[in-house]
Amino acid sequence: MFRLSHPTSHSDSATSTVERLESEVRGYCRLFPSVFKSASGSILTTAEGRPLIDFFCGAGSLNYGHNPPAVKQALVEYISQDGIQHSLDMMTEAKTRFLETFERTILQPRSMDYKIQFTGPTGTNAVEAALKLAKQHRERSHVVAFTNAYHGHSLGSLSVTGNQSYHSEYYGSHNNVSFLPYDGYLGEFDTSILLEKMLSDRSSGMPLPAAVVLETIQGEGGIHVASDEWLQRIQTLCRQHDVLLIIDDIQVGNGRTGEFFSFEKAGLTPDMVCLSKSIGGGLPLSLLLIRPECDVWQPGQHTGTFRGNNLAFVAAEAVLNQWNDASFISGIQDRSETLRMHLSSIVLENSEENWELRGRGMIWGLDVRSGELARKVIDLAFQTGLLLEASGSEDEVLKFMPALNIPEHLLLQGLNLFRDSLNAVLLKPAASKPALVPTKETRNASQGSSMVRS
Numbered sequence: 406m407f408r409l410s411h412p413t414s415h416s417d418s419a420t421s422t423v424e425r426l427e428s429e430v431r432g433y434c435r436l437f438p439s440v441f442k443s444a445s446g447s448i449l450t451t452a453e454g455r456p457l458i459d460f461f462c463g464a465g466s467l468n469y470g471h472n473p474p475a476v477k478q479a480l481v482e483y484i485s486q487d488g489i490q491h492s493l494d495m496m497t498e499a500k501t502r503f504l505e506t507f508e509r510t511i512l513q514p515r516s517m518d519y520k521i522q523f524t525g526p527t528g529t530n531a532v533e534a535a536l537k538l539a540k541q542h543r544e545r546s547h548v549v550a551f552t553n554a555y556h557g558h559s560l561g562s563l564s565v566t567g568n569q570s571y572h573s574e575y576y577g578s579h580n581n582v583s584f585l586p587y588d589g590y591l592g593e594f595d596t597s598i599l600l601e602k603m604l605s606d607r608s609s610g611m612p613l614p615a616a617v618v619l620e621t622i623q624g625e626g627g628i629h630v631a632s633d634e635w636l637q638r639i640q641t642l643c644r645q646h647d648v649l650l651i652i653d654d655i656q657v658g659n660g661r662t663g664e665f666f667s668f669e670k671a672g673l674t675p676d677m678v679c680l681s682k683s684i685g686g687g688l689p690l691s692l693l694l695i696r697p698e699c700d701v702w703q704p705g706q707h708t709g710t711f712r713g714n715n716l717a718f719v720a721a722e723a724v725l726n727q728w729n730d731a732s733f734i735s736g737i738q739d740r741s742e743t744l745r746m747h748l749s750s751i752v753l754e755n756s757e758e759n760w761e762l763r764g765r766g767m768i769w770g771l772d773v774r775s776g777e778l779a780r781k782v783i784d785l786a787f788q789t790g791l792l793l794e795a796s797g798s799e800d801e802v803l804k805f806m807p808a809l810n811i812p813e814h815l816l817l818q819g820l821n822l823f824r825d826s827l828n829a830v831l832l833k834p835a836a837s838k839p840a841l842v843p844t845k846e847t848r849n850a851s852q853g854s855s856m857v858r859s
């Protein structure tokens with residue numbers, strides 16, 4: 406997540422228009438100071454015709470790439486037939502088809518029994534809905550969140566977001582939340598023990614919470630990956646203490662980890678799941694999955710004008726159908742391995758640095774321990790044709806999040822651009838040849854290395 410305000414020099418009229426008219430709150434246009442004109446698959450093109458390989462993916466909203474052909478075709482057909490665009494939460498054919506497709510391709514194959522709530526079309530609104538519903542269902546006002554958590558910027562979701570730079574004492578956004586250490590926050594110490602103690606000790610000072618909310622991999626917080634065992638222990642504690650478990654799968658759901666939901670590997674059965682970003686196939690759409698017994702909403706209790714974006718339903722249906730295709734799923738696994746191996750080899754080449762590589766599937770973070778270094782690499786990569794960003798409390802973790810279907814040659818090309826940018830910033834000689842083909846040594850090293858966490 407880009408936060409720092411860095412001076413940028415813009416000369417053309419489009420950027421001066423933005424600088425003149427758009428609020429100072431703008432962020433990413435400062436990090437990537439070009440005017441973008443078009444995008445297809447994993448390539449973005451600037452107004453001057455400069456192509457960039459996209460390892461950023463709209464912060465996880467473009468898991469299927471830019472303008473996937475199936476989405477384009479479905480949207481053009483839908484609009485040309487005057488399909489319903491806006492309908493609040495009235496019944497439309499597009500909504501029914503989305504619901505049936507989601508049930509058939511995602512829920513049923515996983516034996517998941519959930520009701521689906523369409524919230525406002527941002528991730529943060531799905532989190533707001535989850536927090537409100539959990540509090541109402543359990544008739545308690547407190548919740549537990551974790552260090553380095555990121556859940557959004559409206560006041561409820563901000564209250565469960567860790568990073569101080571988003572908070573202001575005037576927001577009053579720290580009410581009714583206890584932050585406990587996430588897995589790995591205290592090194593090898595099993596932090597679920599703290600949750601157990603806080604929940605079971607009547608003198609811990611923590612009110613019994615309505616819910617525990619967590620990401621299985623913290624995306625904005627710096628790509629911290631919770632172990633399956635830790636996640637299972639948290640779920641068990643929630644069940645033992647009658648506390649709801651909310652998984653925020655907004656960034657690492659939608660196939661990012663290789664499975665559709667990030668918690669499948671750990672075998673969790675959350676009470677609620679927040680989904681957004683790529684669920685709409687690139688268009689705004691957010692939803693909350695609710696275990697039927699938790700669906701205690703009264704009609705209209707969490708409402709909003711833009712719930713259930715029909716164009717996004719159409720786009721979502723087009724991308725969800727790919728989850729029926731075994732080769733789509735195995736392709737994600739192949740690319741995940743390529744990404745892991747190549748980033749591992751970069752860590753190995755720089756073993757004198759105290760770096761750490763963390764991630765799983767198609768989301769990886771290279772913690773270079775310095776926001777300044779990460780920013781220099783991002784800037785140079787951007788100049789040479791690669792879009793990537795950083796996350797972590799000081800933006801010190803370079804974040805790799807290409808599209809799930811990025812062609813192998815673009816993945817390798819992007820990794821080579823990254824490696825060259827890194828070497829140039831570190832004043833290391835450029836590679837004489839593209840060396841990013843894993844060898845037996847890098848494979849073994851990455852598997853055994855304490856610097857690589859997955």
Ligand SMILES: Cc1ncc(COP(=O)(O)O)c(C=O)c1O
Pocket residue numbers: 464526527528529530532555556557558620624625653654655656657681682
């Ligand atoms: C895990 C997680 N939750 C919630 C959000 C908030 O989503 P939005 O920016 O759409 O409000 C994000 C955004 O990055 C996220 O990564």
